[in-house]
Amino acid sequence: MYDQSESDLLRMLADRAGIAVDYYDIAGTQHVTTEETRRAILAAMNLRVSNRDELVAELEAWDDRWWLRGCEPVHVLRVGRSAGTWSLYVPCERSDESDLSVKWTVTAEQGEVQYEQVEGPSLTVEETRMVQGHRFVRVAVAFPQDLPLGYYTLNVQAKGGGTNTEATSRLIVAPERCYIPDQLQQGMRWWGIALQLYSLRSHHNWGVGDFRDLGAVIDWAGKQLGAAVIGLNPLHALKNTKPYHISPYSPTSRLFLNDLYIDVTQVAECGTDVEVQVRLADPSVRARIEAARQSELVDYDAVQSVKREILELCYQAFVRDNFDGVEPALYPTTDRGRSFQDFTEREGESLVRYALFQALEEAHRSSQSPSVVWEDWPEAYRTPTSEEVGAFRRHHMHRVRFFQYLQWLAAEQLRALVTRTHDAGMPIGLYHDFALGSDRYGADGWLNQEVLAFNADCGAPPDAFAPEGQNWGFSPLDPVRLRATGYRYFSALLRNNLRYGGAIRIDHVMALFRLFWIPRGLPPAMGTYVYYHDDELLAILALESVRAQALVIGEDLGTVPDWVRERLGPAGVLSYRVFYFEREHWGGWKPPAHYPAQSLAVATTHDLPTLVGYWEGADIDTRSALGLFPSEEARQAMWAERQREKSGILAALKSDGLLPSWVSDDPVYTPTMTPELVDCIHQYLARSPAWMVLTNLEDMIGTRLQTNLPGTVDQHPNWCRKLSTTVEDLTQDSRPERLAALLRLTRPLV
Incomplete structure (x- = not known):
């Protein structure tokens, strides 16, 4: 059957697996996928491709897979469309x-049976095939009509x-598109503030912005300023150790929260337990907290150390005062204990396994080396379902429960903030x-090995910003x-984050x-590029969005084919438009009217210079100081281009009647932002039809240096x-x- 050359067989299997034959970069240059790349990616997908015989075997297995399995693993129905039929292979x-x-x-x-049906005998056979020497038939079965939204087991x-x-x-029964609030569909246009939570300073926090700080910002932004939304950096669980594990975009788990944001002073045990209070009154502890608070930069290790120390004592008091029994069999005796138990039951095995990883990682760090990752653990512990891991879980349940306690505290404080946004009159809130993605050596990597391709990385093709890619x-995945x-x-990731x-903003x-x-x-x-079943992923996104009543914004920057945006629009996903990049084909700035309505507009992002930094060339100075320019000529060329861009911005503002009469449209005479x-x-952005506009808190207060400089660690x-x-x-x-006040004139809440 497969008498083609090995090269052709490799191409056939790659095509089945969704590996692109070629792609065009942002400059329109075609890149053809090499055989070496095809073979390596297929191997990363756990397919055997080292020789012709293996390729033939994999192709046969691929073509026979549904016949042997009985049916495809996933079927999607869309509300409002004909349900159609599905294929059964027997x-x-x-x-x-x-x-x-x-x-x-x-x-x-x-667990309730929603539908039950018997088809046949005398079913119509759609297709017949011999598979591994046995005869199989395929029959078509009609889906039930009008199933409610949700996930079902067939x-x-x-x-x-x-x-x-x-x-x-x-x-999967999904709506046609993601949730969109009625007010937006009726013509309302909202604005909000974006911030990096860890960056917040206050007189009370312990050296990192926390949920108490966020509560104060909610009251200020919602009640005093009239903002509809507060945009946050990812709050995913981090290891919180420098330098590699502090980026919110490189979490240990995207399923759970960063416990560093817990306001320890709001934890009940902090206010009621004598031992906790004595420890907090210790001058050495107070000095550590004050030093972290006064530091110009977030000292993650110091903050993590002192918060963890106090939370350990809080947990001991929590167990003592709210439970009876002996580990691991504890029984709640108070409403607070029952609240914790309810939380752990709702979160289920997913939370247990996350907490188990935390406990295992802690144990191996102390017994081996702080730099040890789970792939370096003894082999028996690298598999979450091994007997040894099960034994560790039974013997260290007290420690596992401590990490569940941290997640409970974080979730309770964050839920309270959601309520606070409602009280502040914010229609979107957080x-x-x-x-x-997440760190391959983190909790999600350990727990989801069956769906991750560990022998591949993801990234971006070469472009002007990164010529090497x-x-x-x-x-x-x-x-x-x-x-x-x-x-x-994927469903759990969306549900937990919505x-x-x-x-929610979907990165990339x-x-x-x-x-x-x-x-x-x-x-x-x-x-x-490797292609995914986008219709199925979009269906899950729409289902989870509608269930959570949460708006979805898609970060569609970089190399974005037209067909992607053409799919995202009808799916109800807002485009993400950055002022710096919104240009006409000839290079000038797009007027506000040319922004799409179904979008969120921002001046800049965490990976780009602030407005002040952009205007003054702070990012160029930083790159030059770090030796990131190949030559002095390259640096000068970037500065010359920046001057042209500034001229374009001033011209756009003037054209829209926004440039004050006393401000020159020549950047030479307008040297500062x-x-x-x-x-x-x-x-300018607020005048656009974009459904939402966000202003970065850094820009509101004139910050010069940017949050993150891509390409550096x-x-x-x-x-x-x-x-x-x-x-x-x-x-x-x-x-x-x-x-x-200016934004409220254009975008009032009511």
């Missing part, structure tokens, strides 16, 4: 299928024709950022294995369609720079108040 040795019948049930998430049993087989599939260091699991990990607010939303894979050990230029210019740029203080003013002083700062 062995049927006899040529007469007249007695073949199918019994199938549709079971909802809570169980099938086929009898007759010499067979008695069973098969299962995950059935807007969360969902990172593209980018490697982000994440293991990509394998589209084949992910689908085989019914997308359960439950704490009214909007193009990954729902295709992702740039780089075989490990090869340069980014040797990578290529004044608060008035900051206001003008945001007014420890050469630059990424992800640890604090704001120049405290949360308490923000309420008295005239700059945010003035900008908010």
Whole structure:
């Protein structure tokens, strides 16, 4: 059957697996995928491809997989569309299928049978095939109509024709598009503030912005300024150790929260337990907290150390005062104990396994080396389901429960903040950022090995910004294995991240369609795109969005094919538009009217210079100081281009009647980014039809240096720079108040 050359076989298998034949970069240059890249990516997908025989075997297995499995692992129905049919594949040795019948049930998430049907006998056979020497038939079965939104288990049993087989599939019933608030559809236009939570200073925090600080910002932004939304950096769980584990975009887990944001002083045990209070009164502890608070940069290790020390004591008091029994069999005796138990039961095995990883990692760090990752653990502990891991869980349940306690505290404080946004009159409230991936050596990597391609990285192809391409260091999700699991990990990721607010930003939303894979050990230029089942992923996104009543924004920057945006629009996903990049084909700035309505507009992002820094060339100076320019000529060329860009911005503001008469449209005579210019740029965005506009808190207070300098790790203080003013002083700062007043004129809440 497969008599083609090995090269052709390799190409055929790569095509089945979704590996692109070629791609076009942002400049329109075609890149053809090499055989080396194809073979390496297929191997990363756990396919055997080292020789011709293996390729033939994999192709045969691929083509026969549904026939042997019984049905595809996932089926998607869209509300409002015809349900159609699905295919069942059954062995049927006899040529007469007249007695073949199918019994199938549709079971909802809570276990109730939603639909039950018997088809046949005398089913119509759509196709017949010999597979591994046995005769199989394919029959078409009609889906039930009008199933409510949700996930279902499809169980099938086929009898007759010499067979008695069973098969299962995950059935996903999804809306046509993501949730969009009625007010936006009726013409409302909102604005909000974006901030990096860790960067907040206050008179009370312990050296890092925390949930108490965020509560104060909510009251200020919602009640005083009239903002509809507060945009946050990802709040995913981090290891919180420098330099590699402080980026919110490189978490240990995207399923759970960063416990560093817990306001320890709000924890009940902190206020009631004598031992905790004595420890907090210790001068050495007070000195550590004060030193972390006064530090110009977030000292993650110091903050983590002192918070963990006090929370350990809080946990001991919590167990003592709220439970009876002996580990691991503890029984709650108070409402607080029952609240914790309810939380752990709701979160289920997922939280237990996350906490188990935390306990295992802690144990191996102390017994081996702080730099040890889970791939270096003894082999028996590298598999979450091993007997040794089970024994560790039983013997160290007290420690596992401590990490569950931290997640409970974080979740309770964050839920309270969601309520606070409602009380402040904010129609969206908290807007969360969902990172593209997680640390392969973190909790999610250990727990989800079956769906991650560890022998590949994801990144971006070469472009003007990064001529060699980018490697982000994440293991990509394998589209084949992910689908085989019914997308359960993906569903859980969205559900957990959508439950704490009214909007979510999907980092690198193009990954729902295709992702740039780089075989490990090869340069980014040797990578290529791998395609995903985007219709199924978009269906899950729409379902989870509607269930959570949360708006979805897709970060669609960089190399974005037109067809991706054409799919995202009808799916109800907002485009993400950055002022710096919104240009006409001839290079000039787009007028506000040319922004799409279904979008969120921002002046800048965490990976780009602030408005002040952009205007003064702070990013250029920083790159020059770090030796990131190949030559002095390259630096000068970038500065000359920046001057031209500034001229374009001033011209755009003047054209829209926003440039004050006393401000020159020649950047030579406008050398600084004044608060008035900051206001003008945001007014420019506010005049657009974009459904939402966000202003960065750094721009509101005139911050010069940017949050993160891409391409650096420890050469630059990424992800640890604090704001120049405290949360308490923000309420008295005239700059945010003035900008908010201007935005309210264009975008009132009512």
